[in-house]
Amino acid sequence: QVQLVESGGGLVQAGDSLRVSCAASGRTFSRLSIGWFRQAPGKEREFVAVISRHGNGTNYADSVRGRFTISRDNAKNTVYLVMNSLKPEDTGVYYCAAQEGGFGYYPSEYDYWGQGTQVTVSS
Numbered sequence: 001q002v003q004l005v006e007s008g009g010g011l012v013q014a015g016d017s018l019r020v021s022c023a024a025s026g027r028t029f030s031r032l033s034i035g036w037f038r039q040a041p042g043k044e045r046e047f048v049a050v051i052s053r054h055g056n057g058t059n060y061a062d063s064v065r066g067r068f069t070i071s072r073d074n075a076k077n078t079v080y081l082v083m084n085s086l087k088p089e090d091t092g093v094y095y096c097a098a099q100e101g102g103f104g105y106y107p108s109e110y111d112y113w114g115q116g117t118q119v120t121v122s123s
Contacts, residue, residue: 002026002098002112009094009117016086020117022079022096029077030054033103035110036070036081038092038119045095047105051079057103064090086121094119 008020022034035050049060049070058070064083072079079096094117097110104110 002032004096004098004112004114006094006096006114006117009119011120011122012086014087014121014123016121017082017084018086018119019080019082020094020119022081022114024077024079024098027100030074031100032098033101034070034072034079035097035099035104036079037095037097037107038090039095039116040089040092043092045107047107048094049081050103050105052103053101059103059105083119086119088121088123091119091121093117 003025005023012018030053033052036048037045038048039045047061051058051070051072055072067085069082096114098112099110
């Protein structure tokens with residue numbers, strides 16, 4: 001089992017920056033690739049970013065590429081998502097998810113999920 005806990009969400013203005021974190025426990029962290037997803041009210045959960053087990057591979061949704069950066073610290077069992085130049089359309093609940101051995105873009109590929117952290121960007 002893997003437990004994931006997100007933190008760092010909040011209310012910010014358009015153009016601001018925010019960092020959300022995902023702390024993991026319960027299994028060897030370096031065996032897990034970690035993805036960030038978000039869900040806005042009335043919309044499906046969508047892929048935001050993913051990072052490979054050792055951090056040497058990353059990928060982003062087109063909507064956030066160049067503004068968001070995903071990173072990980074395996075010594076701290078934590079993944080970070082730094083979000084710059086935030087837009088109102090970035091508003092949603094941000095979830096981190098873990099899978100062993102993969103590098104997926106779809107929620108169905110992930111085995112473990114956190115409870116989410118709310119990010120609200122006002123215009």
